[in-house]
Amino acid sequence: MSLTTEAILVLEDGRTFRGEAYGAIGETVGEIVFATGMTGYQETITDPSYHRQLLVQTAPHIGNTGFNSEDMESGQIWVAGYVVRDPARIPSSWRSEGTLADALVQQGVVGISGVDTRALTRHLRERGAMRAGISSITTHRDVLLERVLAAPPMAGADLSAEVSTRESYVVPAQGEKRFTVAAIDLGIKGMTPRRMAERGIEVHVLPSSATFEDVTAIAPDGVFMSNGPGDPAAADHAVDVLRQVLSAGIPYFGICFGNQIFGRALGLGTYKLTYGHRGINQPVQDLTTGRVEITSQNHGFAVDAPVEGGFETPYGPGRVTHLGLNDQVVEGIALVDAPAFSVQYHPEAAAGPHDSAYLFDRFVDLMEHHRAPVASPPPPPPPTEADVTGTAGTDPASPDPTSPDPTDADTPVGADAPEETA
Numbered sequence: 001m002s003l004t005t006e007a008i009l010v011l012e013d014g015r016t017f018r019g020e021a022y023g024a025i026g027e028t029v030g031e032i033v034f035a036t037g038m039t040g041y042q043e044t045i046t047d048p049s050y051h052r053q054l055l056v057q058t059a060p061h062i063g064n065t066g067f068n069s070e071d072m073e074s075g076q077i078w079v080a081g082y083v084v085r086d087p088a089r090i091p092s093s094w095r096s097e098g099t100l101a102d103a104l105v106q107q108g109v110v111g112i113s114g115v116d117t118r119a120l121t122r123h124l125r126e127r128g129a130m131r132a133g134i135s136s137i138t139t140h141r142d143v144l145l146e147r148v149l150a151a152p153p154m155a156g157a158d159l160s161a162e163v164s165t166r167e168s169y170v171v172p173a174q175g176e177k178r179f180t181v182a183a184i185d186l187g188i189k190g191m192t193p194r195r196m197a198e199r200g201i202e203v204h205v206l207p208s209s210a211t212f213e214d215v216t217a218i219a220p221d222g223v224f225m226s227n228g229p230g231d232p233a234a235a236d237h238a239v240d241v242l243r244q245v246l247s248a249g250i251p252y253f254g255i256c257f258g259n260q261i262f263g264r265a266l267g268l269g270t271y272k273l274t275y276g277h278r279g280i281n282q283p284v285q286d287l288t289t290g291r292v293e294i295t296s297q298n299h300g301f302a303v304d305a306p307v308e309g310g311f312e313t314p315y316g317p318g319r320v321t322h323l324g325l326n327d328q329v330v331e332g333i334a335l336v337d338a339p340a341f342s343v344q345y346h347p348e349a350a351a352g353p354h355d356s357a358y359l360f361d362r363f364v365d366l367m368e369h370h371r372a373p374v375a376s377p378p379p380p381p382p383p384t385e386a387d388v389t390g391t392a393g394t395d396p397a398s399p400d401p402t403s404p405d406p407t408d409a410d411t412p413v414g415a416d417a418p419e420e421t422a
């Protein structure tokens with residue numbers, strides 16, 4: 001029997017739960033959200049998109065497969081706090097190298113266990129995600145509540161720079177190199193460049209501060225923007241860069257935050273969902289094929305776009321390509337006549353099912369059909385104050401810049417998707 005330390009969880013609306021300290025002793029505040037995955041807690045808590053969020057695991061038993069050095073989605077645990085019902089006392093997995101509790105302690109992540117996570121989740125489903133705090137230092141509800149109410153809300157938060165790599169790095173292509181991609185790290189998960197590398201893509205991961213000139217300097221065949229924390233409405237720099245990418249006709253693929261940034265670049269709005277989508281069994285329909293995929297998701301914001309009939313953008317017509325079947329939330333968008341698309345969920349599937357891996361093949365397909373003339377971008381309709389000059393001096397090794405018109409799409413985005421790879 002070990003001694004336990006009391007801990008308290010207070011939501012900004014005053015709802016209070018008492019339990020035991022789990023992980024580091026201390027105090028933390030953030031936005032409280034719940035994730036429904038029954039497995040994959042390590043991949044989940046190391047996803048940088050959880051920066052500044054307290055995560056509730058609805059699966060009651062957590063920690064049973066321990067913690068290891070292989071399943072990290074980034075260099076650290078990013079959740080700002082952790083709420084569980086019943087932590088495993090002894091992990092049991094041949095891959096385990098230590099306990100989850102020890103990893104939380106080592107990384108200073110404050111948590112609470114013994115919480116009625118079902119009651120808590122029902123509360124969040126009704127009232128929505130909100131600020132909350134966990135403390136094992138004070139058990140005085142009012143003291144903690146005051147700190148919670150002083151914490152910044154998630155709406156309006158610009159957080160990518162806090163999680164992004166500081167230096168660029170390259171993930172080499174596996175096997176023969178077929179393409180070069182500039183991947184802007186807004187909070188990228190480690191599996192994403194690997195899924196590209198598996199397809200012969202050399203991935204240049206760039207910091208969130210990267211400019212359009214930084215992107216063109218590597219003469220990419222395609223540009224990617226990653227998942228990431230915070231409110232897309234605050235991510236103006238990424239939106240600006242993406243507008244220049246789209247004006248230059250360089251193929252684009254975005255995941256999650258990268259989908260919201262794409263939406264904004266096309267002139268669409270974003271909004272905050274009541275409690276978001278977080279889990280690994282979220283059904284999504286690909287409206288191009290009609291096929292339903294079970295997806296991994298982690299988002300609290302979404303793109304506001306008309307599901308039927310398409311919409312106009314500064315780059316030609318756009319359309320919704322994927323729809324969440326639980327609540328009809330837009331889960332993917334694309335340009336119809338230009339090589340750019342994105343999804344709100346996680347085809348890299350860490351953790352989660354692999355149904356959506358075909359999207360990486362779609363990106364490859366786009367790059368194959370639209371070798372980008374990055375050395376001399378002829379800008380089609382400039383959206384706002386797009387700055388598409390200054391590409392002189394880019395890498396002359398730009399592959400096959402044979403197509404002077406970046407909009408000469410012979411394969412509409414999303415159409416005739418290649419068969420799913422094994």
Ligand SMILES: NC(=O)CC[C@H](N)C(=O)O
Nearest residue numbers: 049227228256257300301
């Ligand atoms: N995983 C993500 O990229 C999340 C995007 C954004 N921070 C949201 O909560 O919707």
